[in-house]
Amino acid sequence: MQAGIERNPDGEVLRLALAKLLVKEKQEASALVPLAYLPSQPSIEYLSLRAALAQKTKQDEIARESYQQLTEKDPNNGRWWLGLAIQQERALQWPAAQHAYQQALNKVGLSSQSQAFIHQRLQLLASLEETQSAN
Structure with missing residues (x-):
């Protein structure tokens, strides 16, 4: 997966897959690593997982940046x-x-x-x- 991420750094699919795999393995801090990179047009799914993991692992700046973008992309969602x-x-x-x-x-x-x-x-x-x- 890492090689695929390196070949397509803006691609979300492999980054999300790797992060979700690490979450299943109860490795939240490691799961945030592939999501630390912010693509130019991140999806709501990408941003929401990034925000949740960052908040859980006390990476407050990443969490704030993610939630800010979520409120811009989906302004009617109270959770963001x-x-x-x-x-x-x-x-x-x-x-x-x-x-x-x-x-x-x-x-x-x-x-x-x-x-x-x-x-x-x-x-x-x-x-x-x-x-x-x-x-």
Whole structure:
């Protein structure tokens, strides 16, 4: 598979196949390696697996970049906005995170648990904002 990836670096099929094989082997960090490369026009499947693996392995920059592109490609999916918000919050980009959480609430695809989580995070971010402006 590696030789095929080297011959066609922009090709997603082999990169996805290798990543999925490594996920099955419970090697999430290794599974992210073939997906670290970002093709010029990545598919939603490629970006979503890349984002999930990056988030799971604490590769926050890769995760944030992937979720950002997912929100651009599929803006009505609340899961992508939620993923982006979490990554922005981790990067201390609180106003951006608040916006992304709000976007997530207005989109489809979120469970009631996810919606409750978002409301919780928005309350926390609002209280952090109040604390900062009081100082």
